[in-house]
Amino acid sequence: MRRLGRYWWIILLLFIALYPPTLGGMSAYKSGVLIFVGIYIILAVSLDLLMGFAGQISVGHAAFFAIGAYVSGILTAKYGASPVLALIAGMALSGAVAWGVGRPVLALKEYYLAMATLALNEIIVTLIIGLQWLTGGASGLRDVPAFSVPGFSFDNHVHYYYLVWAMVLLVVGSSVAVARSPFGRTLIAIHSDETAAKTFGIDCARYKVRAYVLSACYASLAGSLFAHYMGFLAPDDFGVMTSINILVMLYLGGIGTIYGPALGAVFLKLLPEFTYQFQDYELLMNGIILIVVLVFMPRGLFGILTGIKERVFARSAR
Amino acid sequence: MNEFSTLVQFFFSGLTSGSVYALIAVSLVIVYKVSLLICFAQGEFFVIGALTMVTLTSKGLPMPLAFACSVLISAAVGALVERFLIRPIRDASVGSLIVMTIAISLALRGLALLIWGKESKILPPFSAGKPIGVFGATLQPQVLWIIGITILVLLVIWLFFEKTTMGVAMRACAENRLGASLMGISTEKAAFLSWAWGSGIGALAGMAVAPLLFMQYSSGVMPMVKGFIAMSVGGLASIVGAVVAGYLLGVVEAYTIGLISSQFSDTIVFTLLIIVLIFKPSGLFGATRSREV
Numbered sequence: 324m325r326r327l328g329r330y331w332w333i334i335l336l337l338f339i340a341l342y343p344p345t346l347g348g349m350s351a352y353k354s355g356v357l358i359f360v361g362i363y364i365i366l367a368v369s370l371d372l373l374m375g376f377a378g379q380i381s382v383g384h385a386a387f388f389a390i391g392a393y394v395s396g397i398l399t400a401k402y403g404a405s406p407v408l409a410l411i412a413g414m415a416l417s418g419a420v421a422w423g424v425g426r427p428v429l430a431l432k433e434y435y436l437a438m439a440t441l442a443l444n445e446i447i448v449t450l451i452i453g454l455q456w457l458t459g460g461a462s463g464l465r466d467v468p469a470f471s472v473p474g475f476s477f478d479n480h481v482h483y484y485y486l487v488w489a490m491v492l493l494v495v496g497s498s499v500a501v502a503r504s505p506f507g508r509t510l511i512a513i514h515s516d517e518t519a520a521k522t523f524g525i526d527c528a529r530y531k532v533r534a535y536v537l538s539a540c541y542a543s544l545a546g547s548l549f550a551h552y553m554g555f556l557a558p559d560d561f562g563v564m565t566s567i568n569i570l571v572m573l574y575l576g577g578i579g580t581i582y583g584p585a586l587g588a589v590f591l592k593l594l595p596e597f598t599y600q601f602q603d604y605e606l607l608m609n610g611i612i613l614i615v616v617l618v619f620m621p622r623g624l625f626g627i628l629t630g631i632k633e634r635v636f637a638r639s640a641r
Numbered sequence: 642m643n644e645f646s647t648l649v650q651f652f653f654s655g656l657t658s659g660s661v662y663a664l665i666a667v668s669l670v671i672v673y674k675v676s677l678l679i680c681f682a683q684g685e686f687f688v689i690g691a692l693t694m695v696t697l698t699s700k701g702l703p704m705p706l707a708f709a710c711s712v713l714i715s716a717a718v719g720a721l722v723e724r725f726l727i728r729p730i731r732d733a734s735v736g737s738l739i740v741m742t743i744a745i746s747l748a749l750r751g752l753a754l755l756i757w758g759k760e761s762k763i764l765p766p767f768s769a770g771k772p773i774g775v776f777g778a779t780l781q782p783q784v785l786w787i788i789g790i791t792i793l794v795l796l797v798i799w800l801f802f803e804k805t806t807m808g809v810a811m812r813a814c815a816e817n818r819l820g821a822s823l824m825g826i827s828t829e830k831a832a833f834l835s836w837a838w839g840s841g842i843g844a845l846a847g848m849a850v851a852p853l854l855f856m857q858y859s860s861g862v863m864p865m866v867k868g869f870i871a872m873s874v875g876g877l878a879s880i881v882g883a884v885v886a887g888y889l890l891g892v893v894e895a896y897t898i899g900l901i902s903s904q905f906s907d908t909i910v911f912t913l914l915i916i917v918l919i920f921k922p923s924g925l926f927g928a929t930r931s932r933e934v
Contacts, residue, residue, distance in 0.1 A: 434735070438869055605751070
């Protein structure tokens with residue numbers, strides 16, 4: 324049992340690698356669902372770096388998701404740029420926006436910060452709708468090509484599945500590394516007591532902005548992956564509701580644990596697949612699930628899993 | 642229509658949306674002052690109030706009775722939400738509380754979807770009558786109703802918080818929770834009542850504009866966001882500030898749409914919000930903070 328606990332990630336990797344040829348049956352639909360799951364894992368984990376570690380509330384994370392998606396979409400569909408370069412350009416722009424607004428906005432606290440990030444999200448969405456000549460406006464941006472690197476095109480669903488999940492592993496792995504690094508520990512220190520952190524000579528504002536930039540770059544990466552998979556972008560997918568959904572994943576899975584938000588994303592994105600015949604109930608159900616989690620299990624799904632694990636290990640050690 | 646009457650017309654549309662923003666901002670402020678919580682579900686009460694009234698009037702209930710019932714039903718829903726969903730996690734972090742009110746808004750919106758379906762509904766005007774001409778601009782009679790209701794609500798709030806024992810007790814909680822509880826005031830009861838007031842007023846805003854606006858289960862998001870803006874600009878905890886900021890926002894927005902750009906009006910409004918939050922976090926009327934309801 325203990326051995327299983329230590330090597331769970333090998334089992335997980337094998338499952339991800341073997342899913343399409345076995346259970347997924349190479350079907351476009353099944354790999355498509357898991358591509359969305361992967362994209363949302365990246366979004367949830369990136370927000371966890373900002374909220375769970377640096378302790379900065381954001382109700383506008385979809386702003387950077389939007390920037391990534393639209394930079395990739397516009398550069399490849401309209402100007403024929405290489406998808407890799409477009410992806411990097413999206414991350415650069417997202418990072419630059421986060422860096423530019425980060426210092427003044429992150430100086431705000433609690434509700435003010437929530438309001439300002441929400442406003443940032445609305446600004447990006449209204450700009451996308453308004454700048455019709457560039458973004459296609461409310462009717463959307465068409466004909467985003469498949470992702471490709473020189474010499475290879477990911478135009479097949481299964482290929483794209485592997486690309487997305489490779490990125491998921493990269494983002495989750497690097498986020499865990501960041502969380503354990505001195506940088507991550509400094510963020511936790513700022514989160515638990517900013518005044519105390521300042522007394523130790525930590526430049527809190529600079530650390531918060533760095534966390535914001537990193538988080539924005541990851542969200543932008545998710546946006547680029549989304550754009551090339553969908554082939555079509557509409558502003559509706561990037562509104563405050565999307566930001567709120569990411570927030571829900573964080574609290575559902577267990578904020579501040581990296582794995583928890585990833586689990587929350589998996590849960591929330593897979594749930595509709597099992598309840599599609601009750602589509603009208605989805606909104607109510609999401610609300611109720613989240614209420615139950617907040618009231619009865621504040622550590623989220625991941626907290627429950629680690630609780631079970633600890634209990635099992637305590638028994639096997641005896 | 643000449644230049645001047647166009648400007649008057651924009652002013653009227655600014656007053657209309659301004660009333661809605663002012664009412665929602667006031668409902669947010671009342672909840673915030675007494676229970677130190679910003680409710681992201683306030684837009685849902687806006688929708689529930691309006692749609693309940695649509696249903697009741699279509700069932701043949703006379704307008705005034707339907708009006709009163711809808712306000713009371715919405716207020717009861719708000720109070721129950723506070724009692725059974727907010728109170729159990731009263732001491733959680735601000736982040737959890739924000740997410741809790743978001744969860745409540747998802748659940749209420751989902752409930753509205755199940756009850757009223759996806760189609761948009763509109764209410765008949767409160768009184769029949771032709772549009773009134775003022776300086777060449779036209780004024781819908783419903784706009785007078787909206788402004789009248791807003792004034793009446795503000796008057797009732799003032800009377801309640803200034804003249805009744807219960808209202809004074811709630812103000813005491815807003816001022817100093819510990820002190821109030823030492824004087825034998827139940828802060829829990831005050832929070833309960835503040836939610837009833839907040840959701841009732843939010844519902845009133847929705848009902849007042851329901852004859853001008855098509856409403857559906859998801860119509861509450863934008864009015865709520867605009868209410869937040871008015872609340873922040875007004876200084877978060879000031880009812881007077883919220884009202885002034887609500888009307889200011891409505892008028893500024895109407896002139897931005899009319900004179901500058903209809904496409905970018907929201908971009909401009911939200912940019913202004915961020916600027917106000919950064920440079921004047923106590924709100925534009927922060928100086929009047931010591932003297933408020």
